Amino acid sequence: MPQTAPQTSQITTLGFDADDTLWHNERIFQFTEAHFTELLADHAASDHLRERLLAAERRNLSRYGYGIKGFVLSMIETALEVTDNRVPGEIIERILAAGREMIAHPVEPLPHVRETLEALSGSYRLVLITKGDLFDQERKVAESGLAELFRAVEIVSEKTQVTYATLFARHGTGPVEAMMIGNSVKSDILPALGAGAHGVHVPHDITWALEEADAPEGIERFHRIDHMGKLPELLARLT
Structure with missing residues (x-):
């Protein structure tokens, strides 16, 4: 079960999933x-x-x-x-x-992605956290044209609570002051919440069956937005 963490008004690091969060997959x-x-x-x-x-x-x-x-x-x-x-x-x-x-297949960024990353990159550490084949994920990051907006790119074999705790400590001030944004409740949200970070679900119209999971209930650090363009507004409310 996701763990709750003390609410903080400071968010310093934003982690972003890649496939079906930043581009179609x-x-x-x-x-x-x-x-x-x-x-x-x-x-x-x-x-x-x-x-x-x-x-x-x-x-x-x-x-x-x-x-x-x-x-x-x-x-x-x-x-x-x-x-x-x-x-x-x-x-x-x-x-x-x-x-x-x-x-x-060409990499096609989703609506609102580039302008949102550009708007946030000056105020937060942006970290791309994606799982999958190293060669293919590196290719997609390069072809997306978004790589320069991230302080770091991490390609992992699996996304777990330990993964997020480690990466948010490595590239930021720890998970308590971090937020993970992604389309998969199972991989992007639940383990990030378990590590103590905020989790922002950005639903995609197609979800792989093996990534399906129920959204958490009653978790203060869980948020949902309709599309990436609403992320700056959410951050403004939280801070």
């Missing part, structure tokens, strides 16, 4: 998943394929981590499973091609 995965179900339509119904793929992703997180490469391997594994290892080589090649297209 999950819709690319969903588009590729739809293409995957079309490729295997002769072997299994789409709902069944989606269930098997999600099970493979959950099973493989500890092996491959988060990101496109693990997703592609899970699609290949699922294709082998539903065809009893008789999936045609052409389908495997098309799955691999879909993965390459995902990696090459």
Whole structure:
């Protein structure tokens, strides 16, 4: 359960999630998943394929981590499973091609992101905290055009209470004077609150099933805003 921390009027450090907080990400995965179900339509119904793929992703997180490469391997594994290892080589090649297209997809910042980061960068330490494949996350940060607005970029394998406590101490004055902003209640909000930071949920219209979690209730440091453009107003109210 998230822990409460003493309320403070001082916030010195802002942590930002990347995927589906600063730029679009999950819709690319969903588009590729739809293409995957079309490729295997002769072997299994789409709902069944989606269930098997999600099970493979959950099973493989500890092996491959988060990101496109693990997703592609899970699609290949699922294709082998539903065809009893008789999936045609052409389908495997098309799955691999879909993965390459995902990696090459342009990075599209979400509305209000750049102007909000620019407005806040002079008053707060901005830290980008993202999880996933190191190579792909570095690529997206570089292509976003937002990198220069952050004091630090941290790419981690998982987001935990210890992760946030460590990073907010490393790049700021500790979690009590920090705020984490992101679209995932499970990864961005609950562990940040547990570390003693503020947590700001910025919902995205698409959430990966493995990132779904209930929002906390009765936690003073939990906040929700409709979009990134409302973050400066929230900070002004808190300080």
